[in-house]
Amino acid sequence: MDKALGIDSPGVPTIIIGNVALVGEDQIRDRLDAAIRQELASPTRNATANGTVTANCPGTVSSLTVPLVIVCAGIASINPCGLAVLIILLLSIIALQTRRQVLMVGITFIAAVFLFYFIAGLGFLSFINNSATGISSLIATAAAAIAIVLGLVNIVDAAVRKEGFLLAIPVSKKPVLERYIRTATLPAAFVLGVLVGIFELPCAGGLYLTILGLVSSTTTLAEGIPYLLLFNLIFILPLIVVLLVVVFGLPPERVNTWRLENRRMLRFAIGLAMVAVGLVILLVPSFH
Structure with a gap:
């Protein structure tokens, strides 16, 4: 059987x-x-x-695989929002702090981003597991559709806009982030990471919601936690790489210049990948 x-x-x-x-x-x-x-x-x-x-x-977990989680997390991790805030934070403290202090502030910021997304995902899975039968499959399908829509928005953004992207941290929220960036203490870096997690949901939330929908429809809460940990560890990898590169030699100005020069290309690539993942989940029978 x-x-x-x-x-x-x-x-x-x-x-x-x-x-x-x-x-x-x-x-x-x-x-x-x-x-x-x-x-x-x-x-x-x-x-x-x-x-x-x-x-x-x-x-059965036939529609939820480790490679799929890795691919989705990798795409979501290369979002310009979190990278931009981390680089700006490093720019503001690199000349004022020792290497150890810069490393600690960066680690605190990244840890806050990780904890925010992991706890939010855990809460989502708990809610779905306690909801009516069948809602998880519906959410997985809806999340795939959302990923396609957000991917198309990213593609259009990259094609027609030079700045002021639709899927970005809202301009109205930037003064709040700047206040914590200027403080540059460990508690301020932690609060900044949580705020970035909240404000960058339009950038990274589509694929995360897709994975959460698949996890909730194919596993129990306990079985889903390793997938959640894997996704979020991969999600913060680019932040860790940027932090280490800056701390151990590369000027943050060069990293920021590269980010600005390539942000439209990154958005276009992320948009294409989000559309592709969403279509696979909607069209391949094993995913629904």
């Missing part, structure tokens, strides 16, 4: 109702009642006759 239903990670106990497999105590406790009601309302016929699994089977 595990093979017929396409369950990648069999376990005990397992309950199979129609085409829905509940693997493990958490899934059974959380979803058994809804699965019974769904089967009573629409009885499944010949559930395993064709040896395939329906999209609503919680026991």
Whole structure:
């Protein structure tokens, strides 16, 4: 039955109702009642006759893979918003602080960005796991559509705008960020990281929401945490690279010049990648 239903990670106990497999105590406790009601309302016929699994089977993770998480996180990580704020922060403190102090401020900023996205993702998954049956698959589909829309906006931005991009940190929020940049203490750097996490959601949130939708539709909360950690670790990698490059030799002015010269190309590439990922998730059967 595990093979017929396409369950990648069999376990005990397992309950199979129609085409829905509940693997493990958490899934059974959380979803058994809804699965019974769904089967009573629409009885499944010949559930395993064709040896395939329906999209609503919680026991399979065939549509959620580590390479997909890595690709989506890599695309989301190269967003201009977080990089811009980190570089400006480094520009403001590099001449005033020791190398160790600059490193500590940068690490605090990056850690805050990581914690904000990880905790936000954990809260999202907890909410979905406690919601009605089927909402996670709907969210995964909606998130893929959002990724396509945001990707198209990035492409248009890169093609027609030289500055004032639509998917960027709002101009109205920049004075708030600048206040914490000027302070440049560890608590200020942490608050700055959280604020950047909030304000850069239009830049990076589309692909993160897509992965969260897939995680919620294919795994339990506990099973989804490693995917969440992997995504967020890759998401902050470019920030870590920029910090280390600046701390150990390359002037932040050169890094900032490169960012400004290539920001339109980056937006265009990110837009194309977001559209491609969204289309794959919407059109490939194993993803919905």
